[in-house]
Amino acid sequence: MSVEVAKHARELLLKEYRGALATHSKAMPGFPFGSVVPYCLDEQGRPLILISRIAQHTHNLRKDPKCSLMVGERGAEDVQAVGRLTYLANAEQLVEPVAIEAAAERYYRYFPESQSYHTAHDFDFWVLNPVRHRYIGGFGAIHWVDQVSLANPFAGKVEVRMVDHMNEDHANAIAHYVELAGLPSTEPAKLVGLDSEGMHLRIGQSLYWLGFPEPCNTSTQVREALVLLARASEWPKK
Incomplete structure (x- = not known):
């Protein structure tokens, strides 16, 4: 059960790309301080954020790195009936x-507009x-989970x-993934990330994660999964 719960929690973290960061207030000791941050997962499967040195949450983290990231399913009509995750963590500046x-290199693929204000x-x-x-x-499906993160075997070159x-040679296949998954097709999609369990697409300003039918631990397995999906008439059920 714990393995399956951890998988569902990780998939929620992969599917979303922004959350509510809670830090310990420096200006108002004893009070939590909430802010919204975009994120992607790094090579170890940890949330990676890019934050301003003058932001209040950065001042808070420098004093006390203990924090949490609250992530919920986007667009839910009943937020209490869908998945959500509170990720308790110690923040660390790189x-x-x-x-x-x-x-x-990783963050800019997911959030290309961030490159200008970062520099x-x-x-x-x-x-x-x-x-x-x-x-x-x-409702009723409530769990404490110790291990959720999964290292990305493909991170890097x-x-x-x-x-x-x-992106350069198989734009038609990417468009087919978008159609199969029922994602918005108002703008061309770009592939921005791959992990052992799926792929990230960027459409306009939004990110979407699509899970593979089976986990892929080698680049050959990824290639086979992408070819299978490019030829599929519907998204395979797991």
Whole structure:
């Protein structure tokens, strides 16, 4: 049961790309401070955020790194009947040049508009190191989960190569994925990320994660899954 619950919690974290960050207020000690942040998952499956040095939540994290990220299913009419996740974490600013470079390369694919204000203003990358998770899958489906994160076996050059290849040579296949999954087709979709369990597409300003029929642990398996989906008449059931 715990493995299945962790999978559902992780899929929610993958499907969404913004959440409510709760920090300990520096200006009002004893009170929680909430703010909204976009995020993507890094190579270890941790939420990666880009925040301003002058933002209140950054001041709060520098004083106390304990925080939580609340993520819920977007567009839900009844928020209490759908999945939501409270991700308890210790925030850590990235300071090593190699780590910052890897974070920037990944984050810019997901949020290309962020590159301009990151370089023009004082923004830094932070990761949320997991401590524990509270996952609610609907009424009565309430769980504490210790392990949710899953490392991305393709993060880095392998992922970049696969993403670029799909965008440059297989735009028709990507459009077919959009149609199969019933995603908005108002603008052309771009592939921005791959992990062992699925792929991320960017359509306009929004991100969407589509799960593979089966987990993929090698680039060959990813290629086979993408070909299968490109030929499918409906999205395969897991």
